[in-house]
Amino acid sequence: MQLEIINPANGKEIAKINQDNKASLSEKFNDLKKGQLDWQAKTVEQRRKIIMIFHDLLEKNIETLAEILTSEVGKPTQQSRNEINGARARISWLCSNAGKYLADEYMVEQEGMGEKIAYEPLGVICNISAWNYPYLVGINVIVPALLAGNTVLYKPSEFSSLTGLEIQKLLLEAGVPANVFEIAIGKGNIGAALLEMAFDGYFFTGSYKTGQYIYKKVAPKMVPCQIELGGKDPLYVTNDVEDLKNIAIGTADGAFYNNGQSCCSVERIYVQEKNYDAYVQAFVEEVKSWKAGLPTEEGVYLGALTRPEQIEILENQVKDALEKGAKLECGGKRINKPGNYFEPTVLSNVTNDMLVMQEESFGPIIGIMKVKDDEQAIHLMNDTDYGLTASVYSVSQKRAEAILTKVNSGTGYWNCCDRVSAALPWSGRKHSGFGATLSHAGIRAFTKPKAYHLRGDWKK
Numbered sequence: 001m002q003l004e005i006i007n008p009a010n011g012k013e014i015a016k017i018n019q020d021n022k023a024s025l026s027e028k029f030n031d032l033k034k035g036q037l038d039w040q041a042k043t044v045e046q047r048r049k050i051i052m053i054f055h056d057l058l059e060k061n062i063e064t065l066a067e068i069l070t071s072e073v074g075k076p077t078q079q080s081r082n083e084i085n086g087a088r089a090r091i092s093w094l095c096s097n098a099g100k101y102l103a104d105e106y107m108v109e110q111e112g113m114g115e116k117i118a119y120e121p122l123g124v125i126c127n128i129s130a131w132n133y134p135y136l137v138g139i140n141v142i143v144p145a146l147l148a149g150n151t152v153l154y155k156p157s158e159f160s161s162l163t164g165l166e167i168q169k170l171l172l173e174a175g176v177p178a179n180v181f182e183i184a185i186g187k188g189n190i191g192a193a194l195l196e197m198a199f200d201g202y203f204f205t206g207s208y209k210t211g212q213y214i215y216k217k218v219a220p221k222m223v224p225c226q227i228e229l230g231g232k233d234p235l236y237v238t239n240d241v242e243d244l245k246n247i248a249i250g251t252a253d254g255a256f257y258n259n260g261q262s263c264c265s266v267e268r269i270y271v272q273e274k275n276y277d278a279y280v281q282a283f284v285e286e287v288k289s290w291k292a293g294l295p296t297e298e299g300v301y302l303g304a305l306t307r308p309e310q311i312e313i314l315e316n317q318v319k320d321a322l323e324k325g326a327k328l329e330c331g332g333k334r335i336n337k338p339g340n341y342f343e344p345t346v347l348s349n350v351t352n353d354m355l356v357m358q359e360e361s362f363g364p365i366i367g368i369m370k371v372k373d374d375e376q377a378i379h380l381m382n383d384t385d386y387g388l389t390a391s392v393y394s395v396s397q398k399r400a401e402a403i404l405t406k407v408n409s410g411t412g413y414w415n416c417c418d419r420v421s422a423a424l425p426w427s428g429r430k431h432s433g434f435g436a437t438l439s440h441a442g443i444r445a446f447t448k449p450k451a452y453h454l455r456g457d458w459k460k
Contacts, residue, residue: 003185005162008074008340009295009304017161019186022193025153028182029197032124032151035179040121040149044102047147048095053174055091058084058135061170069163073131074304074340075258076295087135091143093422094443098147101440102447106460114454119447121149122224123200128191128214129164130205131157131306132261132362137205137228138167140426140437145203146176148446153199155184155191157206159306199223201446205263208360208385208431226435226445229428230360231388232267234381235417236403237279238374238394239272247393248282254391254418255366256287256344259302263432264389266417268357269368270377276370280348283368284329287344292335302364305340314342314363317356321367326350331364352380360386374403381407387429391417 002016020028039047058065066080075083101119108115127141134156145152156164168183184190188210195202195217201224204214211227218225235254241247255266271279295303305311311334318332331345342364350357350367357367371377381390391413392400404412410427413419420426425436436442 003158003161003187005072007071008306008308009071010339014071015162017165017185020184020190025184025190025193025197028153028184029124029199031179032153032182035177036121036124036149036151039146039151039177039180042149044099044147044149047149048098050175051091051143051146052095054171054176055088055095057170057174058088058091061166065163065166068166069134069160070295070303072162073134073160073306074295075261076300076303079258079303083133083135087139090136090139090422090438094139094143094147094438097440098144098443101443102148104452104460112455112457114452114458116452116454118450118452119148119444120450122446122448123150125150125152125446126194126197126199126202127152127154128194128202128204128206129154129156129160131159132258132263134160134163135167136420138164140205140228140442141203142167142171142181144437144443145446146181148443150201150446151180151182153182153184153194155186155194158187161185201225203435203437204228208433211433224435224445226437227433228263228426228435228437229388229431229433230362230386231263231265231428231432232358232360232384232386233264233389233391233409233417234268234270234384234407235266235391236371236374236377236381236393237269237271237275238377238392238399239274240395240399241275241393242395244275244278245282248279249286251391251393251417252283252286256290256302256364257418259305259342260364260366261306261362262418264411264418264420265362266366266391267361268381268384269366270371270380271368272377273370273372276368280329280346280368284346287346288330290344292341292344302344305342305363308340310363311340311342313359314345314361314365317354317359317361317365318345318347320355321347321350324351324354326354326356326367352383358384374399378403378406385431388432389413389417 069080290301292302329346331343335341345365389411400414425439427436
């Protein structure tokens with residue numbers, strides 16, 4: 001059976017590729033099981049050198065890779081290049097720090113008695129990944145898992161399968177053995193089949209509903225299951241900010257980059273009443289200046305939405321907001337042309353009970369709400385089932401951190417938004433998931449610690 005790949009920018013078929021089945025998945029799993037001990041036997045430095053070759057191959061092939069990525073997910077070509085370069089930066093950090101965080105840690109060093117922690121690989125890892133940033137979210141799992149000595153079965157989303165195949169191709173070209181990294185191609189039924197298999201750890205990026213299902217299915221196995229889910233990320237502009245225009249420009253980008261299809265996109269904006277009108281005006285001016293259209297055209301900022309069904313969700317959020325008294329500042333409807341296009345949409349005078357302020361949008365839409373003070377902003381920022389990121393714009397770091405400390409999110413931003421650093425843990429709370437990728441925590445997430453008590457004439 002074949003999987004049809006559709007270009008979301010024009011609705012045309014790009015390719016048909018063979019899907020996996022239970023028999024092929026079982027064969028791949030068994031190969032990974034056999035290859036794991038040999039891969040683990042390599043030193044971290046040997047594995048690091050191979051991964052850095054992969055890093056260099058991404059740069060060498062960036063134009064071809066960006067073209068493929070744009071063709072199947074619909075993001076502008078420059079944003080595809082940005083994603084690949086961002087992935088390379090993460091690989092560099094992970095490779096530079098793997099030796100330090102995977103090395104044995106000596107906790108007690110006394111004559112006649114030593115105590116250490118060894119970080120052993122989990123074994124064979126299952127990674128069910130997402131389509132919105134297939135290089136970035138893929139690298140978050142694939143690279144630290146391989147560096148730690150695991151083998152990986154990687155299932156890209158059906159919406160980014162061609163990119164998944166390119167990742168596999170370049171890893172093998174870099175020197176990763178075929179029985180160390182395998183790829184599973186297919187839709188949700190293939191993901192469901194993977195949940196029935198005896199992996200040593202499961203790592204998922206995607207929606208809350210699917211993540212909850214995976215967690216329930218995996219729980220009886222008593223193996224690690226890490227879930228990175230969506231968000232309804234709030235941003236608060238205080239009354240003391242300076243240069244409102246540039247703040248509006250930067251935060252608009254935080255809300256609409258990649259067509260708003262980012263887990264950490266700004267999805268709710270609260271502005272202190274003193275700055276509300278001026279901020280909304282500057283924000284709308286910026287949004288109206290963008291070019292929308294074919295993602296392969298020069299200068300396009302908003303390409304096509306990857307999934308056609310998301311358009312109906314956005315239409316419903318607009319309808320709900322307008323019925324409840326919101327003002328439509330711009331956009332509000334699909335663009336009448338072949339492909340999955342929706343106008344960049346700004347709603348003002350919103351209230352927190354509107355769908356646009358409560359349910360994940362994952363598209364080019366934002367609601368902006370006026371608030372009285374910090375106390376009200378904190379209350380509204382916490383009024384959500386999600387807890388991924390939160391942003392505060394203020395001249396005062398002390399004030400911003402005092403606010404962020406009271407917001408239940410995995411990441412806090414002061415005077416910035418919608419960014420990820422390889423040196424910091426990427427983690428969610430509540431319906432945004434649990435566990436961490438990136439940072440030292442994201443390297444050790446792919447290990448199981450073993451305690452050693454060494455009595456006698458021990459040596460490092």
